[in-house]
Amino acid sequence: MCPGSFDPATKGHIDIVERTARLYDEVIVAVLVNPSKAGLFTPEERISMLRECLVACPNIRVTSFDGLLVDFCRSNGAEVVVKGLRAVSDFDYELQMAQMNHGLAGVETLFIATNPLYSFLSSSLIKDVAKWGGDVSDHVPDIIGAKLADRLDDRGRAML
Amino acid sequence: MCPGSFDPATKGHIDIVERTARLYDEVIVAVLVNPSKAGLFTPEERISMLRECLVACPNIRVTSFDGLLVDFCRSNGAEVVVKGLRAVSDFDYELQMAQMNHGLAGVETLFIATNPLYSFLSSSLIKDVAKWGGDVSDHVPDIIGAKLADRLDDRGRAML
Amino acid sequence: MCPGSFDPATKGHIDIVERTARLYDEVIVAVLVNPSKAGLFTPEERISMLRECLVACPNIRVTSFDGLLVDFCRSNGAEVVVKGLRAVSDFDYELQMAQMNHGLAGVETLFIATNPLYSFLSSSLIKDVAKWGGDVSDHVPDIIGAKLADRLDDRGRAML
Amino acid sequence: MCPGSFDPATKGHIDIVERTARLYDEVIVAVLVNPSKAGLFTPEERISMLRECLVACPNIRVTSFDGLLVDFCRSNGAEVVVKGLRAVSDFDYELQMAQMNHGLAGVETLFIATNPLYSFLSSSLIKDVAKWGGDVSDHVPDIIGAKLADRLDDRGRAML
Amino acid sequence: MCPGSFDPATKGHIDIVERTARLYDEVIVAVLVNPSKAGLFTPEERISMLRECLVACPNIRVTSFDGLLVDFCRSNGAEVVVKGLRAVSDFDYELQMAQMNHGLAGVETLFIATNPLYSFLSSSLIKDVAKWGGDVSDHVPDIIGAKLADRLDDRGRAML
Amino acid sequence: MCPGSFDPATKGHIDIVERTARLYDEVIVAVLVNPSKAGLFTPEERISMLRECLVACPNIRVTSFDGLLVDFCRSNGAEVVVKGLRAVSDFDYELQMAQMNHGLAGVETLFIATNPLYSFLSSSLIKDVAKWGGDVSDHVPDIIGAKLADRLDDRGRAML
Numbered sequence: 001m002c003p004g005s006f007d008p009a010t011k012g013h014i015d016i017v018e019r020t021a022r023l024y025d026e027v028i029v030a031v032l033v034n035p036s037k038a039g040l041f042t043p044e045e046r047i048s049m050l051r052e053c054l055v056a057c058p059n060i061r062v063t064s065f066d067g068l069l070v071d072f073c074r075s076n077g078a079e080v081v082v083k084g085l086r087a088v089s090d091f092d093y094e095l096q097m098a099q100m101n102h103g104l105a106g107v108e109t110l111f112i113a114t115n116p117l118y119s120f121l122s123s124s125l126i127k128d129v130a131k132w133g134g135d136v137s138d139h140v141p142d143i144i145g146a147k148l149a150d151r152l153d154d155r156g157r158a159m160l
Numbered sequence: 161m162c163p164g165s166f167d168p169a170t171k172g173h174i175d176i177v178e179r180t181a182r183l184y185d186e187v188i189v190a191v192l193v194n195p196s197k198a199g200l201f202t203p204e205e206r207i208s209m210l211r212e213c214l215v216a217c218p219n220i221r222v223t224s225f226d227g228l229l230v231d232f233c234r235s236n237g238a239e240v241v242v243k244g245l246r247a248v249s250d251f252d253y254e255l256q257m258a259q260m261n262h263g264l265a266g267v268e269t270l271f272i273a274t275n276p277l278y279s280f281l282s283s284s285l286i287k288d289v290a291k292w293g294g295d296v297s298d299h300v301p302d303i304i305g306a307k308l309a310d311r312l313d314d315r316g317r318a319m320l
Numbered sequence: 321m322c323p324g325s326f327d328p329a330t331k332g333h334i335d336i337v338e339r340t341a342r343l344y345d346e347v348i349v350a351v352l353v354n355p356s357k358a359g360l361f362t363p364e365e366r367i368s369m370l371r372e373c374l375v376a377c378p379n380i381r382v383t384s385f386d387g388l389l390v391d392f393c394r395s396n397g398a399e400v401v402v403k404g405l406r407a408v409s410d411f412d413y414e415l416q417m418a419q420m421n422h423g424l425a426g427v428e429t430l431f432i433a434t435n436p437l438y439s440f441l442s443s444s445l446i447k448d449v450a451k452w453g454g455d456v457s458d459h460v461p462d463i464i465g466a467k468l469a470d471r472l473d474d475r476g477r478a479m480l
Numbered sequence: 481m482c483p484g485s486f487d488p489a490t491k492g493h494i495d496i497v498e499r500t501a502r503l504y505d506e507v508i509v510a511v512l513v514n515p516s517k518a519g520l521f522t523p524e525e526r527i528s529m530l531r532e533c534l535v536a537c538p539n540i541r542v543t544s545f546d547g548l549l550v551d552f553c554r555s556n557g558a559e560v561v562v563k564g565l566r567a568v569s570d571f572d573y574e575l576q577m578a579q580m581n582h583g584l585a586g587v588e589t590l591f592i593a594t595n596p597l598y599s600f601l602s603s604s605l606i607k608d609v610a611k612w613g614g615d616v617s618d619h620v621p622d623i624i625g626a627k628l629a630d631r632l633d634d635r636g637r638a639m640l
Numbered sequence: 641m642c643p644g645s646f647d648p649a650t651k652g653h654i655d656i657v658e659r660t661a662r663l664y665d666e667v668i669v670a671v672l673v674n675p676s677k678a679g680l681f682t683p684e685e686r687i688s689m690l691r692e693c694l695v696a697c698p699n700i701r702v703t704s705f706d707g708l709l710v711d712f713c714r715s716n717g718a719e720v721v722v723k724g725l726r727a728v729s730d731f732d733y734e735l736q737m738a739q740m741n742h743g744l745a746g747v748e749t750l751f752i753a754t755n756p757l758y759s760f761l762s763s764s765l766i767k768d769v770a771k772w773g774g775d776v777s778d779h780v781p782d783i784i785g786a787k788l789a790d791r792l793d794d795r796g797r798a799m800l
Numbered sequence: 801m802c803p804g805s806f807d808p809a810t811k812g813h814i815d816i817v818e819r820t821a822r823l824y825d826e827v828i829v830a831v832l833v834n835p836s837k838a839g840l841f842t843p844e845e846r847i848s849m850l851r852e853c854l855v856a857c858p859n860i861r862v863t864s865f866d867g868l869l870v871d872f873c874r875s876n877g878a879e880v881v882v883k884g885l886r887a888v889s890d891f892d893y894e895l896q897m898a899q900m901n902h903g904l905a906g907v908e909t910l911f912i913a914t915n916p917l918y919s920f921l922s923s924s925l926i927k928d929v930a931k932w933g934g935d936v937s938d939h940v941p942d943i944i945g946a947k948l949a950d951r952l953d954d955r956g957r958a959m960l
Binding site (some may be wrong): 022092106 | 588
Binding site (some may be wrong): 178183205239240258259268269272273 | 662663719722725735738748750751752753756799
């Protein structure tokens, strides 16, 4: 199970998911639906973009969930959560959640080191750059770069 | 002086306060009233829950405050603030506040290491878990677990 | 180029800018205009206060910008961004932005260690203290301390 | 593959290895032989103690290695290294090694959060405590506690 | 109880001890005797220098200890250890020791934020600077600065 | 001034020095001679390798120094030290040294973010890998890779 907001997915996210898919027979990429916070893309759009990016991996299924991750793991028979670790600032909060999830339901969280090339990326940083016309083609898959350009064009105007 | 939001108190908070009460003749647990942010529980509810949890310690007084902690210390004759440190992510901000408070009024802040068993707990993580029906009985005192269940039942419905 | 929100500038900010001005022939202090977040002071007020504080340094120009910092650097011929580093919690996010800016436009970010005396200061901590009548004269230049007192008097009332 | 010095293994180490053994069909616990640094126990003693502690897990094999971990992984057909992460101070060095190993041989390192109960343990801290007669029975398996008492009794005399 | 190596004491150490002496009726400054590592000054010299620096505080007693700190606390009736925290790199190891000591003997460790002015000092950094003739008068008490100059003159020659 | 041990230089070091050479008219790369610790390469060998790697940059001078960096800066008229920052574990110690050097002689230290591609490299990690025949051609310049292979072949035998 690879959970996240993926609003939108970066090349760092895709790298983690693809490496996970080489380690497990079946991988579920789970987009968190947060009813109290609208993203730039709807959960459906995020799922659709992820599916396009990951089309070459037949053992990856992309879906969404709300509520507790451990409940979603249980109902899908997933016993392991895999997450990327980029930097120390991720570390404490991720560890808290991993220990809580282990305590709640025995679900293990395994952390993979993010590829150094993508270690400085985050979805929000990429949105900040793209909003002002910065080139993010090194940081997101082409499919997502195109959608981001379309979307931000609309919002960009509204902002000015 | 043990200040905090305590919305609600976790077993980690209670552990810090009880250990402080073994080190000092008199301890004030001070619930911060933040007029610009409504919590899940009102300050009065938080005080009432803390009093129930700490009823066995006669040298602990629970109250609330707003404004600067150093002013509240001064008006109560408290010369020391005691806080729990869980993890590195707490560290920098706590150090900033401690140095500011020392500069403003000579008030010393003493940090205690949180019990490892509770080092991954935070009030907000517990609310996230409880909101979706997760079992938090290992993480909060029974009194608070019951109140949390009642409260979140109301809000949970509203959320869906 | 020394960018920031400067809402308001602290003695820590002024120290970084003055030290930068001893290292470079020309320094631009750039106040970020964030249309989606109103500050305590308007960008114009922040610029005016910074100019007063830095009047003794003829090689410093104070201005504002919006959009991407790298675009503003390019249009001003600035090849280097200089920033203060206070503590570990600054570190990861600053590194992310530095690596993004280097990738986007070859702009280098140089970090200077904040003077230890000011290492625990932040604009928001100072506003919290000043709002409740705490003495911040050790932490901000006199010019800014006076403006802060005026401004917070207005807001302080509204808050109670 | 669970590599380490294990001089001696703590309850934290055993917990990580047992949890790994629930996630994989076959686990190799690999004691690093460091010719330039004699430990308290010989590699053979460490292997023997680990085997006793892990006797209940039939899918765990304990052995030793020297040289590069990635070579040892390759020669054993292991594609994944699993390690415990305790605290931020572990983090940077572990990440460096993980990224180096991934670059050298495509070997993935997966990190598990150490059980909070054992998050403050290290082999060297335990040896320091045991050397002076401190009780480490909460921190190491009984088998190892007994061996530690024997061994340190010898050394302890020599030390005084 | 304020334990440490104090080889030699810095102004940061003295500041922590003096602030502790304002909070407690009786303070023991305990110089750790490490038989396996000779320092620049002998334990007796360190004690003598500390006594001179702290002569104005009648409630401070300076002594040495070896073995486990918790045993020394118990034999002196000390229930609290007080230590300075400078920076994140201190944090993890100090937390480990605090949690171990709490588990071993119920001894509490309280951490105080080091004065920002001295937050970048360490005994070893000061010895490195003094060894090559750097001016450390801002960083150590005068008494210690003089002893350091004498001592390093001897060693300095030997080094070249 | 770019100081370091450079035993040997990695691609990360070369990247920092070359970027510094684009920002300043003249750059001195200064190899620290540490009489109390023999490295894998002598200072003369390190200088020679650095000169070969940096031959394309006419404004870089490579030399060695002992004693205090600030004295060496003063005697060379260098007012700025430039260093790479890789990760949080570098941060605290580098900040300590920067603040000490600023206090001793007004020398400013500017930190540059290491290229993410090289953020996990260190000279000692590379020596560990090379010693056992691991491929470090992605991590050190070719010139240094060749010297490393020669040198470690000698030592490698001695080690077994």
